[in-house]
Amino acid sequence: MKDLDLIYNSRILKIYVQYLEHAYPEVNINRILGQAGLSRAQIEDSGCWLTQSQVDAFEAAAEKFTNNPDIARHAGRFATSSEGLGAIREYAIGFTSLPLTYSLIGKLYGMMSRGASVTSQKIGRRKVEIIAKPAPGVQEKPYQCNNRIGTFESIGKLFTKSFSKVEHPECIHKGGSCCRYVVTWENPPYALWQRLRNFALGASIASAPLAYYFLAPNFFLPLYMAEALLCAVLAAVASAKKVETLEHLLEQQGDTAAEHIKEIRKRYDSTVLVQEIGQAVSSIRNLNQLLPRISAIMEERLGFDRGAIWLANDDDTLLEYRIGYGYGKEKEELLRNTPFHLTKKESRGPFVAAFRKKKPILIENVEKHQEQISPRSLLLAKVMHAKSLICVPIVYENQSLGVLCVDNLYSELPLTQSDLNLLVAVASQIGVSIMNAKAFEDIRKSEKKYRELIESANSVILRVKKDGVITFCNRFGINLFGYSENELLGKHVMAFFPDNPKIKSEVEEVLEEVPKKLYGHFVREGRCQSKEGKEIWVTWTFRPIFDKGGKFQEILCIGNDVTELKASEIAKKELSARLERAKKMEAVGTLAGGVAHDLNNILSGLVSYPDLLLAQLPEDSPMRKPIMTIQKSGEKAARIVQDLLTLSRRGIAKKEVTNLNKVIREYLQSPEFQDRYAEHPGVKIETNLQGDLLNLIGSPVHLSKTVMNLVTNALEAMPEGGIVTISTENTYIDQARSKYLNIKEGDYVLLEVTDTGVGIEQKDIDRIFEPFYTKKEMGRSGTGLGMAVVWGTVKDHDGYIDVKSKVGRGTTFTVYFPATRDTIEKKEERTSGDKYRGKGETILVVDDVADQREIAISILKQLGYKAYSVSSGEEALRAIKDNHIDLVILDMVMDPGMDGLDTYRKILEIKPGQKALIVSGYSQSKRVKEAQNLGAGAYIKKPYLMQNIARAVRQELDRKG
Numbered sequence: 001m002k003d004l005d006l007i008y009n010s011r012i013l014k015i016y017v018q019y020l021e022h023a024y025p026e027v028n029i030n031r032i033l034g035q036a037g038l039s040r041a042q043i044e045d046s047g048c049w050l051t052q053s054q055v056d057a058f059e060a061a062a063e064k065f066t067n068n069p070d071i072a073r074h075a076g077r078f079a080t081s082s083e084g085l086g087a088i089r090e091y092a093i094g095f096t097s098l099p100l101t102y103s104l105i106g107k108l109y110g111m112m113s114r115g116a117s118v119t120s121q122k123i124g125r126r127k128v129e130i131i132a133k134p135a136p137g138v139q140e141k142p143y144q145c146n147n148r149i150g151t152f153e154s155i156g157k158l159f160t161k162s163f164s165k166v167e168h169p170e171c172i173h174k175g176g177s178c179c180r181y182v183v184t185w186e187n188p189p190y191a192l193w194q195r196l197r198n199f200a201l202g203a204s205i206a207s208a209p210l211a212y213y214f215l216a217p218n219f220f221l222p223l224y225m226a227e228a229l230l231c232a233v234l235a236a237v238a239s240a241k242k243v244e245t246l247e248h249l250l251e252q253q254g255d256t257a258a259e260h261i262k263e264i265r266k267r268y269d270s271t272v273l274v275q276e277i278g279q280a281v282s283s284i285r286n287l288n289q290l291l292p293r294i295s296a297i298m299e300e301r302l303g304f305d306r307g308a309i310w311l312a313n314d315d316d317t318l319l320e321y322r323i324g325y326g327y328g329k330e331k332e333e334l335l336r337n338t339p340f341h342l343t344k345k346e347s348r349g350p351f352v353a354a355f356r357k358k359k360p361i362l363i364e365n366v367e368k369h370q371e372q373i374s375p376r377s378l379l380l381a382k383v384m385h386a387k388s389l390i391c392v393p394i395v396y397e398n399q400s401l402g403v404l405c406v407d408n409l410y411s412e413l414p415l416t417q418s419d420l421n422l423l424v425a426v427a428s429q430i431g432v433s434i435m436n437a438k439a440f441e442d443i444r445k446s447e448k449k450y451r452e453l454i455e456s457a458n459s460v461i462l463r464v465k466k467d468g469v470i471t472f473c474n475r476f477g478i479n480l481f482g483y484s485e486n487e488l489l490g491k492h493v494m495a496f497f498p499d500n501p502k503i504k505s506e507v508e509e510v511l512e513e514v515p516k517k518l519y520g521h522f523v524r525e526g527r528c529q530s531k532e533g534k535e536i537w538v539t540w541t542f543r544p545i546f547d548k549g550g551k552f553q554e555i556l557c558i559g560n561d562v563t564e565l566k567a568s569e570i571a572k573k574e575l576s577a578r579l580e581r582a583k584k585m586e587a588v589g590t591l592a593g594g595v596a597h598d599l600n601n602i603l604s605g606l607v608s609y610p611d612l613l614l615a616q617l618p619e620d621s622p623m624r625k626p627i628m629t630i631q632k633s634g635e636k637a638a639r640i641v642q643d644l645l646t647l648s649r650r651g652i653a654k655k656e657v658t659n660l661n662k663v664i665r666e667y668l669q670s671p672e673f674q675d676r677y678a679e680h681p682g683v684k685i686e687t688n689l690q691g692d693l694l695n696l697i698g699s700p701v702h703l704s705k706t707v708m709n710l711v712t713n714a715l716e717a718m719p720e721g722g723i724v725t726i727s728t729e730n731t732y733i734d735q736a737r738s739k740y741l742n743i744k745e746g747d748y749v750l751l752e753v754t755d756t757g758v759g760i761e762q763k764d765i766d767r768i769f770e771p772f773y774t775k776k777e778m779g780r781s782g783t784g785l786g787m788a789v790v791w792g793t794v795k796d797h798d799g800y801i802d803v804k805s806k807v808g809r810g811t812t813f814t815v816y817f818p819a820t821r822d823t824i825e826k827k828e829e830r831t832s833g834d835k836y837r838g839k840g841e842t843i844l845v846v847d848d849v850a851d852q853r854e855i856a857i858s859i860l861k862q863l864g865y866k867a868y869s870v871s872s873g874e875e876a877l878r879a880i881k882d883n884h885i886d887l888v889i890l891d892m893v894m895d896p897g898m899d900g901l902d903t904y905r906k907i908l909e910i911k912p913g914q915k916a917l918i919v920s921g922y923s924q925s926k927r928v929k930e931a932q933n934l935g936a937g938a939y940i941k942k943p944y945l946m947q948n949i950a951r952a953v954r955q956e957l958d959r960k961g
Contacts, residue, residue, distance in 0.1 A: 005051060005052075005137075006049035006050065006051060006114075007049065007050075007051065007052060007113065007114040007115040007135070007138065008049065008050045008051075008052070008054075008055050008112070008113050008114070008115060009046070009048070009050075009111065009112050009113065010042055010043050010044075010045055010046065010048040010049065010050060010417070011046055011112060012050075012055070012113065012147075013038070013043055013050070013055065013058055014043050014044070015075055015078060015079050016058065016059075016062060016071075016075045017029055017033075017043055019071075019074060019075040019078040020032070020062065020066070022078070023066075023074070023078075024065075024066050027065050027066060028065070031061075031065070032058065032061040032062055032065055033058070035057060035058075035060075035061040036054050036055075036057035036058035036061060037054060037057065038050070038054060038058065039364065041364065041414040041415075041416055042416070042417065044416065045416030045417040045418045045419075046418055047416065047417040047418030047419075047420070047421040048417030048418070049417070052115070052138065052139065055144075056141060059072060059141070059143050063143075070146065072143035072144070072146040072147040073146040073147060073149055073150035073153075074150060075147060075150065076146070076147040076148065076149065076150020076151035076152075076153070076154060077150040077151075077153055077154045077163065078150075078154070079150070079151050079154050080154040080157055080158050098155070098156065098158070098159040098185060099122065099126075099128070101155055101158070101159075102120055102122075102128045102130070102155065102183060103120055103122070103128070105118060105120050105130060105152075105155075106119050106120055109132075114135065115134060115135055115138045115140060115144075116132045116133060116138065116140065117133050117135065118130060118131070119131050123182070124184075126184055126185050126186070126187065127182065127183070128182075128183050129180065129181070129182055129183075130152065130180070130181040130182075130183060131178050131179070131180050132145075132148060132178060132179040132181075133177075133178045133179075134172065140172070142173045145168075145171060145172075145173060145179050148179070149166050149168060149181065152164060152166050152181055152183050153165075153166050156183075156186075159185075160185055160186050160187070162185075162186055164183050164184065164185040165183070165184045165185065166181050166182070166183050167181065167183075167184075168180070168181055169182065285436070285437055285440040285441075286437060286440075286441070287434065287437040287438060287441065290433055290434070290437045291309060291322055291323040292323055294309065294323070294430055294433065295307070295309065295323045295324060295325050296325075298325065298406075298426070299325040299326070302406065302422075302426075303411075303413070304326075304406035304407065304408055304419075305326050305407065305408045305409045305410050305411055306324065306325065306326035306327055306406065306407050306408075306409055307324055307325055307326065307404070307405065308321060308323070308324030308325075308327070308335065308404075308405050308406075309321075309322050309324065309394070309402060309403075309404055309430065310322065310340070310351060310402050310403045310404075310405070311394075311401060311402035311434070312342065312355070312400065312401060312402055313339075316342055316343075317341070317342055317343050318340065318341060318342060319339060319340040319341075319342055319351055319352065319355055319402065319403065320336075320339045321335040321336050321338070321339070322402070326409070327384075331383075331384060334380075334383065334384075335384075338380060340352050340377075342355060342356070346374065347374060347376075348372075348373075348374045349373055349374040349376065349377030349378075350363060350372070350373060350377065350389060350391040350405075351377065351391055351403050351405065352374075353391075354391040354392065354393045354403050355393055355400045355402070355403050356400070357393075358393045358395050358398070358400055359393065360390065360391065360392040360393065360423065360424055360427075361389075361390070361391045361392075362389075362390050362415060362417065362419075362420045363388055363389045363390075363391075364388050364414065364415065365387065365388060366378075366381050366386055366387055366388065366389060367387075385409060386407045386409070387408075387409075387412070388407055388408065388414065388415045389405060389406075389407045389415070390405060390406050390407070390415050390419060390420050390423055391403050391404075391405045392404045392405070392420065392423040392424055392426075392427040393427065394427045394428075394430050394431045394434065395427070395428070395431055396431035396432060396434070396435045397435075401434055401435070402434070404423060404426065404427045404430060406423065454474045455474055455475045455476075456475075457474060457476055458476060458560075458561075459476060459558050459559060459561075460473070460474065460476055460477035460480060460481075460538065460557070460558065460559035460560075460561070461473070461474040461476070461477065461556075461557070461558055462474075462477060462493070462556070462557040462558075462559070463545070463554045463555070463556060463557070464493050464511075464554060464555045464557055465554055465555075466511060466515055466552070466554075466555070467511070468492045468493045468494065468507070468511050469490060469491070469492060469493075470488055470490065470491050470492070470493055470495075471489065471554060472489070473488050473489070477559070480530070480536065480561060481495075481496055481528070481530050481531060481536070482530040482531035482532055482534075483495075483531050487531075493507065493511075493557075494507060496528045496529070496538075497526065497527075497528055497529065498527065498528075498529050503526065503527070506524070506526070510522060510524065510542055510555075511555070514542045514544050514555050515552045515555070517543075517544050522540075522541070522542040522543075523539065523540070523541050523542075524539075524540045524542070525537070525538070525539045525540070525562070526538060526540065528559075535563070536561060536563050537561070537562050537563045537565075537566040538559040538560065538561060538562065539559065539560045539562050540557055540558070540559045541557070541558045541559075542555055542556070542557055543555070543556045543558075544556075599637070599641045603634050603637055603638050603641065603943050606630060606631070606633065606634030606637065606943075607631060607634040607635060607638060607943040607944070607945065608855040608858075608859065608943055608944045608945070608946070609855065609858075610627045610628065610630050610631035611631070611859070611945060611946045612858055612859065612862060613627050614627055614628070614631075615862065615946065634943070638943060655697050655698050655797075656697070656698075656699075656700070656824075656825070657695050657697055657822045657823065657824045657825065658695060658696065658697075658698060658700045658703065658824060659693060659695050659696075659824065660693060660696060660703065660749050660751060660817065661689045661690075661693050661728055662700075663700055663703045663704050663707060664687070664707055664726060664728070664751075665689075666704065667704050667707045667708055667711070668685070668687075672708070673708070673711070676711075676712060676715065677715070679715075680715045680716075680718065680721075681721075682718070682720060682721020682722070683715055683718050683721055683722055683723070683724060684721075684723050684724070685711075685723075685724050685726070686723060686724070686725045686726070687725075687726045687727070688725065688726070688727040688728075689728045690728050690729045690730060692730070693728050693729070693730060693749060694730050694747060694749050694819035694820065694821070695749075695819065695820050695821075695822060695823070696749050696797070696819055696820055697797075697818075697820050697822070698797045698817065699793075699796075699797075702793045702796070702797075703793070703797075705789060705790075705793065706751075706789075706790050706794065706815070707726075707753075709786040709787060709789060709790045710751075710753040710790060710813050710815075711726065711753060712786065713753075713786060713787065713813075714753055714754075714755035714757065714811070715755075717755050717757030717758055717759075717810075717811060718755055718756065718757040718758075719758075722755060722756035722757055722810070723755070723756050724753065724754070724755050725752075725753070725754045725755075726751075726752075726753055727750075727751075727752040727753075727754070728749065728750060728751055728752070729749075729750050729752075730747070730748075730749065730750070730819065731747075731748050731749075731750045731816070732746070732747055732748070733745055733746060733748055733816070743800050743816060746818065746819075747818070747819040748799075748816040748817060748818060748819055749816075749817045749818075749819045750814065750815070750816055750817075751814070751815040751817065752812060752813070752814050752815075753812070753813045754810065754811070754812040754813075755810050755811055756809070756810040757810050757811065758807070758808065759805045759806050759807040759808055759810055759811055760803070760805040760807070760811055761807055765803055765805060768787050768803070769787050769788055769790070769791040770788065771785055771788040790813075794815055797817055797818070798818050799815060799816050799817040799818065800815070800816040801813065801814070801815050801816075802814045802815075802816075835954070836950035836951050836953070836954040837863055837864045837950075837954075838860070838863050838864035838865035838953070838954075839864065840864065840865070841865055841866065841886040841887065841957055842865070842866045842867075842868070842883070842884060842885055842886050842887075843860050843865050843866065843867045843868070843886060843887045843888075843889060843953065844867075844868050844869070844870065844876065844879055844880075844883075844885045844887070844889070845860070845867060845868070845869040845870075845889045846869070846870055846871075846872070846873065846875075846876045846888060846889065846890050846891060846894075846900070846903065847869065847871070847889075847891040847894070847919075848871055848872060848891060848894040848895060848897075849891075850871070852891070852942070853869035853871070854869075855944055856869070856889060856919075856944060856949070857869055859944060859946050859949055859950075860949075860953070862946075863946075863949075863950050863953070865953070872894060872897045872898070873894060873897055873898035873899070873900075873902060873903030873906070874897055874898065876888065876890075876903055876907065877903070877906050877907065877910065880910050880914070881910055885911075885914070886915065886957060887915050887916065887917065887953060887956060887957055888904075888907065888914060888915070888916040888917070889916070889917045889919060889940075889953075890903060890904060890916055890917070890918055890919065890931075890936070891919055891920065892918055892920035892925070892927065892928055892931075893920055899927070900918055900920075900927075900931060901927045901928075901930055901931045904916055904931050904934060904936060905934065908934060908935065913935065914935075915935075915937060915957065915959070916931075916935075916936045916937065916956075917936065917937050917938055917939075917940055917952055917953065917956055918931055918932070918936050918937075918939045918940070919939075919940040919941070919942060919944075920939070920941065920942060937952070937955070937956035937959065938952040938955065938956060940952050
């Protein structure tokens with residue numbers, strides 16, 4: 001230990017002071033205390049501890065002013081006198097045995113000094129050995145050894161009216177390893193009488209059997225009665241002497257008992273104070289409610305005029321007044337507006353110092369210790385009229401939370417070390433209270449945050465017992481599955497799943513296996529259902545929850561609604577399949593389109609020349625019938641080419657407003673259908689056509705082919721007979737259905753063809769729209785293009801087609817065509833060719849195929865036009881420059897060189913406003929529309945028919961430009 005360490009309790013010097021006042025009343029006690037740097041308040045404060053140098057200085061001053069070098073021993077003897085109030089007397093009051101007091105001397109000594117350890121042991125009757133060893137680093141002085149001797153001597157006087165005898169055979173000040181004391185003492189006055197009583201009683205008991213045996217009864221009874229009377233007299237005397245001694249002892253200890261009771265009361269109040277603060281901790285968890293309660297307890301239980309609690313702000317930069325008592329409203333408002341800066345180096349007031357150093361500060365006199373106080377704190381102390389002050393840091397786990405301060409303004413009682421020690425305990429309890437309140441608030445916020453997180457999560461969060469009973473479900477889950485919280489809690493988790501044995505088995509497997517998982521989790525994707533039975537796809541993550549002891553508690557289930565994702569996956573698969581099918585169709589379509597272009601050029605001769613020949617033959621010519629047969633064969637071949645173009649999605653020449661009911665009726669009345677229907681006598685056709693069916697924009701020819709192919713497919717699916725039902729209706733696809741069907745929202749005309757035939761296997765459904773795919777015998781039932789043409793037509797009409805089929809029960813094709821509110825225009829009646837004859841206008845035909853040029857020239861000349869032809873765009877430009885041309889007929893596809901669009905652009909540069917018609921073996925394309933946007937007229941599809949070309953040429957020439 002160091003010289004500045006606090007190792008001696010102030011009660012040691014208090015005995016000195018009492019002895020000096022008793023034996024040397026003329027000595028100035030305050031002068032002695034002053035030389036030691038001590039005050040009366042410190043000596044009176046039993047909680048105050050002193051250093052070795054302070055005790056040495058006091059001893060030296062006491063010897064000097066009393067001129068008594070043995071004053072330490074005399075003061076020790078005074079410790080148990082009736083005038084003294086030594087610690088030995090305070091604690092020995094409870095002991096009625098001198099040996100017991102000496103046996104506990106080590107514990108009693110430890111309450112007075114930390115400078116030495118003292119042990120004792122009994123070494124004989126009325127004899128003990130006491131050994132004192134200084135603590136490491138403590139340099140005791142000889143007077144302290146003499147003080148111990150005087151104290152040990154005085155203990156005997158408590159019980160025997162005389163000092164005990166103390167021998168000192170070994171001393172550290174004389175080279176010994178310790179201070180050893182041998183203590184002996186006299187018996188108390190009542191001890192002799194107790195021995196006489198015991199001897200007489202023993203002799204009486206021992207002699208009674210012999211006397212009874214040898215003496216006559218008339219001699220035995222008087223003798224026995226005399227012995228008994230002697231024992232009773234001796235016992236009474238011994239008891240009286242003991243009572244006399246105890247009465248003397250109690251009388252002697254009267255003042256000490258009163259002081260002890262006072263100390264007990266003080267400690268009781270302190271204990272109650274700490275207890276009440278502890279009760280506040282357990283009952284109040286809000287800091288704003290806790291602090292006023294602690295302040296009220298302090299005001300009631302502590303004997304200070306004023307008290308305050310200052311706490312650091314959240315970032316530990318300011319020490320702020322939070323609560324207090326005894327200040328009044330005006331001064332309390334001043335304290336609230338005067339925070340102390342914790343981060344400024346110049347801040348060195350007692351509040352900041354106690355907070356930073358985590359050590360309590362006692363300022364007995366503010367005026368005398370101004371150098372320890374910052375100017376700002378000193379000014380505040382003067383304004384508050386503070387004369388003395390105790391500042392105790394409120395610390396929790398080595399973290400400063402604030403400062404507890406008290407002072408006395410009205411009573412002017414001195415603040416002592418005992419007060420400081422009590423406040424340290426109170427501050428410690430306050431620190432626990434504050435941290436508990438803050439911890440509870442943090443937990444509350446954390447729980448709130450956790451609850452908000454759970455409730456705002458876009459996932460289902462469940463807690464489920466091992467038996468599957470739901471104990472918690474968040475708001476998202478409640479909303480998703482459509483149950484109320486009361487309905488859900490206590491329900492089995494199977495409420496979320498369809499009543500399916502396989503699903504039930506999977507759920508039971510999860511409930512069985514998850515609790516066995518110490519680490520990790522299970523992930524499952526499953527089909528669930530809402531309260532209303534709506535299908536919901538959920539990806540579940542299951543994780544076991546264990547308590548601190550590792551015992552399984554519940555299963556945490558987190559589910560993500562993947563219904564839309566699942567629909568997207570299905571749509572993606574369908575889209576992928578469609579894309580793959582589209583690629584196949586595109587490849588076949590590209591081939592078919594190329595072939596169709598060449599075939600159209602070839603078929604022009606078979607279709608166009610019979611037109612020319614028939615126009616020149618008389619009605620009764622025998623050549624008309626074979627020529628018409630050739631023409632019909634050419635037209636039939638042209639229709640096959642048209643199918644190829646439809647397959648390549650380049651075959652719809654013109655769309656118009658039409659009605660699907662009319663298309664269906666015309667097909668059912670057509671000879672083609674009648675012939676096909678006759679081949680299936682066991683089949684019955686039923687129609688269910690909505691009367692006010694909306695119109696649609698499309699090609700009647702291709703729509704008719706779609707109906708034909710669907711009906712033909714149905715007929716051929718029922719070799720044993722059955723029913724074909726053709727239905728139409730208006731329908732509106734809303735947003736929900738549009739997502740489900742993958743169809744745009746809006747009005748649709750629905751076509752449904754249902755048969756009761758053999759059905760289509762699931763593996764074949766995805767392939768039925770592929771070109772040339774058929775389960776029928778090729779050649780007997782068409783070309784294998786029927787359903788591919790249906791698919792192409794539906795897509796060209798921006799429609800959608802769906803297939804549902806069950807093997808052995810039949811198939812339903814459902815087609816959605818976008819509806820229109822437009823009305824059908826009346827078709828122009830067919831008139832004679834004279835209406836469209838020419839008036840000698842000059843027409844230039846531009847085509848890279850010689851046969852096509854010749855056919856066009858022949859038709860135009862027969863119609864009364866001057867016609868010329870060139871084989872390329874370049875030649876056409878030269879002809880335009882050198883000649884007047886009334887109309888140009890441009891082939892859209894020419895190879896090599898410029899195509900029709902590029903040629904027309906160049907023509908407009910030479911001759912703006914030049915009239916032109918566009919012709920092609922393909923359907924109308926973007927480049928055709930672009931040419932029309934530049935000013936070109938109608939589009940004519942090859943092969944040439946006289947009626948078509950005559951009408952188009954005449955209308956364009958008559959059009960005002």
